Amino acid sequence: MVTEENVDKLSRDDLYSLEQYSEVRPKFRRDVMEHKRHRVLQIGPAVTLHFEDRMTMQYQVQEMLRVEKIFDREGIEDELGAYNPLIPDGSNWKATMMVEFPDADERKVQLSKLIGIERATWVQVEGHDKVYPIANEDLDRETEDKTSSVHFLRFELTPAMVSAVKSGAAIAAGVEHENYNHRVDAVPEGMRESLAADLDAVN
Template sequence: MPKITRDSLMSLEAYAKARPEFRTKIMAHKKNRIVHLGTHITLHFEDELTMRYQVQEMLRAERIFEEEGIQEELDAYNPLVPDGSNWKATMMIEYPDIEERKVKLAELKGVENRVWVQVAGHDKVYAIADEDLERENEEKTSSVHFMRFELAPAMVNAAKAGAAIGVGVDHPAYMEAVSPLPANIRDSLTADLSA
């Protein structure tokens, strides 16, 4: 699967011109890659395009134009691009009220390890979470986690052949699932897989 390369990025000047149109394209693309698990947990499934957008936005915000800085951003975001046998997602835990959020993040310790995907006819695959750094402490979990769902070859083949896909979380304090995924999301996710 493609990774973000220096050649796939626009210069700051070119990005400034292309940004409105590129942003519209990204927002439409992301609609097919977001799964809401209940009211408070959302999975944003990443791919080369969503991560390239993130890199372009970081370069723009930080005014990074030197090769070393650009490479640092590529090194940070490329691990979030799926590589053909997995899905990668950013999980957001959202509670608007600050006090409620504190309580819930304490109750949800370990939730990042209880998020799953399932290709019909196969076992659930639980997330491998936060491979870059620990995001949970003794008191609470983080409101943002990065996760990878590694699929066996038979799961990849089944998904590519049209099998239904479900996504959920089965933490004692939060149980939600979307199964099967709507066709637009299923199709977008299967495009990340290579048979």
């Protein structure tokens, strides 16, 4: 039975078999990379938000099944259970946050200075308050000594924010951590349209 809770989630019926995927992978990968061009937002020199959706998650699942050579029902359901929560629900945006420093020594120093950076990240719909995320719902990704280089964020929007985005409102984003303060005043129009498509129109 299809419910509002699972209507946009992936099921085994949505996936290619390993044999099918080997045939369609080159084109599917090109399509996903093109799609992702409008889903990745750089905020300052070290932080990137990868806004996830059904297509990006199908790609992640298919790649995991391919690499791990998973074809049994239980294994496939495990992968779906891991990745389906990152598909937006119609009233939110979900993003993988990457905090990247190429040099290993610098990375260690910086991650020790950026504890809490995921909670200091925000998005803002034009004319509305900033929205700070619910972060890392699967597990805690920081210690007393450092934060992780990867975080999972869920930005919950009010019905008024959803309506504004669907009507063309600009979207800003940023990080306001004491050791990392950067913002994007307005995401590119292609990204704005892609993010608007994640949201369900409010009646």
